[in-house]
Amino acid sequence: MRAETAFNKMLAIPGAWVASVTFAPEGVVVGLRRRRRRPVCPCGWKGRAIYDRSTRRWRHLDLGATKLFLVAEIARIHCRRCDRVRTEAVPWARPGARHSSDFEDVVAWLAQHCDKTTITKLLRTTWETVAAIVGRVVAAHLDTRRLEGLYRIGVDEVSYRKGHRYITVVADHDRAGQVVWAGDGHDSKAMERFYNELGPERCAALEAVSLDMGRAYAKATTNKAPQAAQCVDPFHVVQKANEAVDKARRWAWNDERRRHPRPKRPPGRPPRGSPPTPTHTRWVKHTRWALLKDPDNLTDTQLEVLHQLRRSGSVLYRCWQLKEGLRDLFRLTDPADAPAHLDWWLAWACRSRIPAFVAFSKTVRANRERILAAVELGLSNSRLEGLNSKIRLINHRGYGHHSAVALIAMIYLCCGGITIELPLR
C-alpha cells in the first residue's frame, strides 16, 4: 500500500484526500487535495470570484509521538454576500483556525475536564492557543436559543484576578442552573446589558430573579423587569452570615488578646517547657471551621470545640447559634412560618451586642421581603451554589486569569451545557 493511501484511510479528512506525505524535522506533513472545486465563504456563499491563493498549514492530532500537520492550498474569495475579501472555509478546520477541528475538539474536551498544565504538556501547545481554541469552539457550539424560554433565573458575580475584577453570570433555574449569559463587570450596567440582550418581550416573561443582597442587580431588575419577583438566594444569605461569624471571631480574638496580653518574651528561641500561648486565645484562633461548617459535616474534634465553646459561655457560641438560627429559616417545613421566624431572628440579632451581627441584621432587614420571597418560591439554591463553586474551580485551575473574555468562554464551555464529541472513529 502506498503511504498516501494509508494516510488517506487513517486520517479520513473530510472533503479532501491525501496527495503527499513528507517527513520534516517538525513532524509529518500531509499534503491535501480538495474534492470540491468551487470555494465556499464561511458565510455559506459559493462562488468563483477568487482573489488569490496561498498555502496554509494546520496542526492535526499527533501521530504517535510525532506532530502531524495538514497542508493545503487555500483561496481568498470576494464574497458577494459579505461584500469583502474573505478566506474560504475548509471542511476540516474552523474559519481562521490554524488547528484542525479534531485537534480543537480534543483541546476543548480536555479543558472541560482538567487543568492548564496537563493540557499544554499533553498537547505540546501554549495556554494562549488553548484560550483561542476554546473561544472558537464555544462560538461554534453555544446554543443560540439559550435565551429563549427563561422564567426563573439566578444572577451572581464571580471574581477573578485574585478578587480584583468581576464578571456577572446568569443561570437558568429551570435548566439545572445552566449558564445562559456571562458578561464583564458586576454593576447594574452589566446586568442591564443582559436585559437589553434579552429584549423587552422576554424580560416581561420573567417570573422570578434570584440575586445577592447588593443593590446593583436589584436596581437593574427593577428597571428592566419590574414584574419579576426578586428574591435573595439562600446561599448568599448563609454566605453573609458566615462572613459575620468570621468577623466576630476576629473581633473576639483581638478582644481576648487585649484582655490577656502575652508576656514579653526574651529574644531568641523559647526555652524547652516554656508555657505556650494562653489557651483562651488559642481557642478563638482554632475555631474557624467548627463555627462555619454545616453541623452535619463536623468532625469529632470540631464538635468538641463547639461543646467547649458552649460550656465556657463564649460569645462565639452565640455567633454560631445566630448563624444556625438564620439557616433554620430555609429548613422550615411550612413556608408560612417564615415571616415570624425571620422577625424573631432579626430581633435576636440586633439585640446580640455582637457588632458583626448587629450590622448584618441591618442588611437582612433591608432585604426582608426578598429573603421571604425566596422561601415562598422555594428556589433551590443548591444549583447556583454548585455553579458558584464550579466557576471558582475553573478559575483556580488556571483558566481565564488573563482576561474576562477568556474566562467567559471557559464558563460557557464548562457550565453552558456544551457537549463536545471526541473525534473517535
Ligand SMILES: [Zn+2]
Ligand atoms: Zn461571505
